[in-house]
Amino acid sequence: MAVYTEVTDEALRAFLAAYPLGALRAFRGIAEGVENSNYALQTEAGDFILTLYEKRVDPRELPWFLGLMEHLAARGIDCPLPVKARDGQALRTLAGRPAAICTFLAGVWPRRVRPEHCAPLGAALARLHLAGADFHEVRPNGLGPAAWGPLLDRCRPGGDAVQPGLVAELDGALAGILATWPVPGALPTGQIHADLFPDNVFFLDGPEGKPRVSGLIDFYFACTDLLAYDIAVCLNAWCFEPDGSYNVTKAHALLSAYQRLRPLSEAERKALPVLCRGASIRFLLTRLYDWTATPAGALVTRKDPLEYLRKLRFFARAEGPASLGL
Numbered sequence: 119m120a121v122y123t124e125v126t127d128e129a130l131r132a133f134l135a136a137y138p139l140g141a142l143r144a145f146r147g148i149a150e151g152v153e154n155s156n157y158a159l160q161t162e163a164g165d166f167i168l169t170l171y172e173k174r175v176d177p178r179e180l181p182w183f184l185g186l187m188e189h190l191a192a193r194g195i196d197c198p199l200p201v202k203a204r205d206g207q208a209l210r211t212l213a214g215r216p217a218a219i220c221t222f223l224a225g226v227w228p229r230r231v232r233p234e235h236c237a238p239l240g241a242a243l244a245r246l247h248l249a250g251a252d253f254h255e256v257r258p259n260g261l262g263p264a265a266w267g268p269l270l271d272r273c274r275p276g277g278d279a280v281q282p283g284l285v286a287e288l289d290g291a292l293a294g295i296l297a298t299w300p301v302p303g304a305l306p307t308g309q310i311h312a313d314l315f316p317d318n319v320f321f322l323d324g325p326e327g328k329p330r331v332s333g334l335i336d337f338y339f340a341c342t343d344l345l346a347y348d349i350a351v352c353l354n355a356w357c358f359e360p361d362g363s364y365n366v367t368k369a370h371a372l373l374s375a376y377q378r379l380r381p382l383s384e385a386e387r388k389a390l391p392v393l394c395r396g397a398s399i400r401f402l403l404t405r406l407y408d409w410t411a412t413p414a415g416a417l418v419t420r421k422d423p424l425e426y427l428r429k430l431r432f433f434a435r436a437e438g439p440a441s442l443g444l
């Protein structure tokens with residue numbers, strides 16, 4: 119459930135008066151998502167999404183996120199385009215929160231990932247990386263390797279209650295990951311999405327009923343980091359089956375389609391296994407932190423951290439890039 123901030127009809131109409139979008143026809147809160155409050159809006163000018171940014175997003179970073187989306191949309195990426203009010207500003211205030219209106223993207227995210235989703239996903243990710251190449255403002259990854267140790271420390275008190283021995287296992291895994299993490303400058307960097315899970319990728323049926331990507335959303339973890347790390351996030355999020363097995367067919371489809379547009383360097387190929395372990399531990403740790411810090415009964419849906427422990431163990435056992443589908 120993600121409508122934390124209620125917006126009254128009157129407040130919304132007053133807010134919309136600053137935009138060249140005509141009169142309001144309908145609006146409703148969207149239950150999905152956990153970070154921000156989202157509303158679907160219909161005005162005389164069409165369909166839009168209104169987002170009120172909640173506590174976890176630093177308002178000082180919003181211009182970077184909105185600027186990146188504007189940049190990508192201008193280069194043909196199907197991502198939300200922030201709509202500017204008549205005064206030229208896309209970032210405004212509503213109900214005491216920073217707020218923005220973005221274009222609505224058609225399509226649905228896949229509740230069950232099929233191999234046919236993975237090639238279009240890989241191509242969309244490569245296009246995103248290429249389109250971001252001339253966006254030069256840097257945003258460091260706040261959830262990158264330097265953050266994992268401190269995050270694990272915050273999970274120490276409650277971690278073993280989730281699974282006995284978990285904290286010691288993560289200490290060992292993290293030390294191994296950090297010891298072999300690519301040194302700065304070793305791999306290509308650029309603007310990455312950093313959270314490209316199935317619920318952030320919309321599809322429509324394309325020619326012959328094959329799924330095609332119609333939109334990428336939720337750029338609020340986007341940052342400047344290793345491009346191949348974004349691939350590692352996708353391999354984690356898209357290529358495991360519900361029984362925990364790695365689906366190399368899906369991974370191969372994703373990687374091949376990506377490489378048709380942006381071939382990986384030898385250094386990136388070699389680094390892929392450790393990048394995958396890093397992506398596993400990143401989502402494991404944020405989920406573990408949320409699991410231990412969120413009071414039971416809170417409105418937020420807690421995600422299972424142990425799903426990512428199983429993925430981490432798989433990548434730790436994997437024998438080289440070929441076993442990951444490269």
Ligand SMILES: Nc1ncnc2c1ncn2[C@@H]1O[C@H](COP(=O)(O)OP(=O)(O)OP(=O)(O)O)[C@@H](O)[C@H]1O
Pocket residue numbers: 120148150151152153154155156167198220221222223224317318335336338
């Ligand atoms: N531009 C858009 N076009 C269409 N639907 C959108 C758009 N942006 C958001 N949505 C809808 O709102 C839902 C929640 O959006 P989003 O995932 O960005 O929420 P969040 O709370 O910021 O993120 P998180 O996934 O991190 O919890 C999406 O699943 C989607 O249904």
Ligand SMILES: N[C@@H](CCO)C(=O)O
Pocket residue numbers: 313315401404405421
């Ligand atoms: N994609 C994240 C949630 C935050 O966007 C996860 O599944 O843990």
